[in-house]
Amino acid sequence: MILVCPSHVKDALKLIYIPHIQTVPEAGVGTRCEFCRNRAKYKLFNYSQQRKHIKQVI
Ligand SMILES: [Zn+2]
Numbered sequence: 001m002i003l004v005c006p007s008h009v010k011d012a013l014k015l016i017y018i019p020h021i022q023t024v025p026e027a028g029v030g031t032r033c034e035f036c037r038n039r040a041k042y043k044l045f046n047y048s049q050q051r052k053h054i055k056q057v058i
Pocket of ligand 1 (some may be wrong): 004005006007008026033034035036038
């Protein structure tokens, strides 16, 4: 999972295979962009990793 600000969404998309994006809620203060350490607005994650994690939980 990668947290990014609006100006680094494109850079983050290049790093993830089958990317999915969620906006970070305003309550997520302290979340920082992985590239520039500015306030993050988007969370990018890999769907297959997410599925693996769910399988382990079950
Ligand atoms: Zn950034």
